[in-house]
Amino acid sequence: MTEFIGSVWWLIVSLGVLVTFHEFGHYWVARRCGVKVLRFSVGFGRPLWTRRGQDGTEYVVAAIPLGGYVKMLDEREGEVAATELPHAFNRQSVWKRIAIVVAGPLANLLLCVGLLWGMFVIGRPDYAPVVGQASGIAAQAGLQRGDTVLAVGERDTPTWSEVQLALIPAALDHADVPLRVRKASGAEDTRQLRLSRLPASFDERRAVDAIGLTPRHQLVPATIGRVAPQTAAWGVLAEGDRITAIDGAPVASWDDIGPLVQRLGERGGGAMVEVQRGDERLALQVAPRQTRSAQGDTYWALGVASAAVAEPATDAVLRYGPVAALPAALREANHQAGELVAMIGRAFSGRVSVQNTVAGPITIARAANAYAAHGPAWYLSMLAMLSLSLGILNLLPIPILDGGHLLYYLIELVKGSPVSESVMATGQYVGLALIAGLMGLAFYNDIVNNLVR
Template sequence: MAELLGSVWWLIVSLGVLVTIHEYGHYRVARWCGVKVLRFSVGFGKPLWMRRGRDGTEYAIAAIPLGGYVRMLDEREADVDSAELDQAFNRKPVWQRIAIVAAGPAANLGLCVALFWAMFVVGRPDYAPVVGQVDRIAAEAGLQPGDTILAVGDRATPTWSEVQMALLPAALDRDDMALQVENAEGHARTRILPLGRLPENFNQRNPTGEIGLTPRHALMPAVIGRVEPDSAAWGVLAEGDRITAIDGSPIRGWNDIGREVQSLGARNESAMIEVERDGERLALEIKPRLTTSPDGNEYWALGVNSPSGREIPKDAVLRHGPLRAVPAAFAETGHQARQLFAMVGRAFTGRIAIENTVAGPVTIARATNAFAGQGLAWYLSILALLSLSLGILNLLPIPILDGGHLLYYLIELVKGSPVSERVMAAGQYVGLALIVGLMGLAFYNDIVNNLVR
């Protein structure tokens, strides 16, 4: 329940900020161009709060916090008094109408830059881009535990999150990728990941796992939280023991235990397990037992469980000073915009699974809540991405959206006269059908990603 309420709260807050800035862009440029604004509303439906400004504009907060609008004086929507004809939107030159319509998406893009700047200045805590374990393609490329990934292609990766974001598009395109790494001894190397060998149906939500890269922070310390009664470890190992080696093989984290135990069990042999207990190093003999899981699968087990609720502390920060953060924010906005357009292209060419294309409100709400729970900088980063997405989405040449209106005005510039009302009406129906289809896909993805899985 707490997660649900938190998700709803952060969704409302985020949409409120993004929509307000978007509509303020329309409002501000409209006023500069001499257009009378009748209402500036955050949300749809019945107003919960409203007041009239000195300029005659009604400012409102409505009941449905899933959007907003700016209503301008326009002869196409209602009769206009002859004394106010010069303030009507439709009477303004086409270049002014283009500026007013484009101002909303532009405001979102500007907000994105500002939010990225704030994120860099605050500093986003993260994990160092250090490899903990390798297999599959990563092992073939020569990566080793302890390697620090400095860059993926030409993109620097100061944190593990940057590694993940840089590897995702390359994995989707199955393009071989050069990694600049530094090994544990401090020597720089270039490793080529043969991403063309990824299977067609690989898990697109976990590209690093499919590649065979496990980060150091994902390797939970091999500290025993509980020993199962009457198990192989009962009376041998104890709660709080830190396993350092099994049969001479070093144990770096909890994930290493299972692999070594299965290998030991396959030989049906006893072996020495080295542990640290109360500051002492002990070597204890143990033999795994064949165990059956609830789903009927058999596996070798010691009978030990990891501690629950343990969070690995973050050991890296993505941060710039106030001046250095300015070009970094512009660069990040440009990079993310290119990635967003590239994702749209992959969706149309089928290189990305349909359930990973458009996020619905449930997915966005849960993601926003999760990011907000990690601190201010993480919330600023997702708010920046949402603002960028909203700005670019509205620029798509779909009637009803800002981009559709801009398309009409560009046609007007070329042909020298406005698009006919018949064409505009037909475009509205087409645009409505496209938007409904897009919303349907978003809700479908919500169901698949949050209810079915």
């Protein structure tokens, strides 16, 4: 219940901020262009709060926080007094109308930069980009435990999140990419990650796992949480023991135990299992026993299970000073804008599943709650990406979106006269159908990704 309330709250806050800035962009430029604004509404439906300003604009907060609008004086929407005709939107020059339409998405882009600046100044806690385990394509590239990923392609990666953000697009494109790494010895080297070898289809949400990379902070400590009765370890190993070596081979994480136990079992006989028990270091004789899984497979086992793992403490921070944060925010916004446009292109071309690219309110709400729980810097970074997405998606040439209106005005510039009312009406129906389809897809993805799985 707490998660549900938190998700709803952060969804309302997020959409409220984004919609307010977007509509304020339209409102501010409209007023500067001499257009009379009748209503500035955050949300749809029944008004919860209303106030009329000295400029005659009615300011409204409505019940459904899934959008908003700015209603301007317009002859196409009602009769306009002769004295107010110069202030009607439809009477403005095409360049003024373009400016008013573009102002909304532009406000979201500016908000994105501002939020990223705030995130960089506050400092986003994260994990160091250190490899914990490499397999598959990552191991073939020569990556090893302890390697620090300094850059993926041309993008510096000061934290593990930056590594992920850089690798996912390359994985989706099956594009080989160089990694600049610093070895545990301190020497720097470049490794070529052959992402073209990825399967034609893989779980796009787990692209880094498909590459074979596990970060150091995700390794499960080799601490015993339970010893099963009547097994090889029963009466020898104990809960709380941290396994440090098996038959002389060092153990750094729980994932190291399985292969070493299999090797020991196939060799036959027992071996010394070294553990840290409190302040003592012990070497205990254990011989694994062959066990049958629920699927009928046989394997060698000690009979121990890992302890519950708490979220590890962060060991890196992505931070800049107030001055350096501004160009960093501009670079990041530009980079993320390019990646978002590329992702839209992948979705339309079928290279990625729309199930993983179109998110609905449930997904956004849960993400907002999760990011907010990690602190203000993480929440600002998510809000910045949402603002950027809102700005760019609104520029798509779909009627009823800002991009659709912009398309009409560009056509008007070329042909020298406005688009006919019938064409605009048809476009509205087409736009409504497209938006309804996208909303339906978003809600379907929400149900499948959050409620069914």
